[in-house]
Amino acid sequence: MKKVQLLLAVSLCGFGCVLLACGFLCPPMGEIHHSLLIAFGEILTFSGSLIGIDYKYRYKE
DSSP states (O other): OHHHHHHHHHHHHHHHHHHHHHHHHSOSOSSSOHHHHHHHHHHHHHHHHHHHHHHHHHTOO
């Protein structure tokens, strides 16, 4: 369970940062508006950080 929570936190933060970068760097070529990418990236980054903080204090060694 510890590894799953840590992997989820890292992957959410990483994917959120990738979406944030795509929202800023990619021109609006498709159907997804850049503000939607930025908002979803912020949500993923925030939720990943919350899971990471929970992991740090739950499994403090």
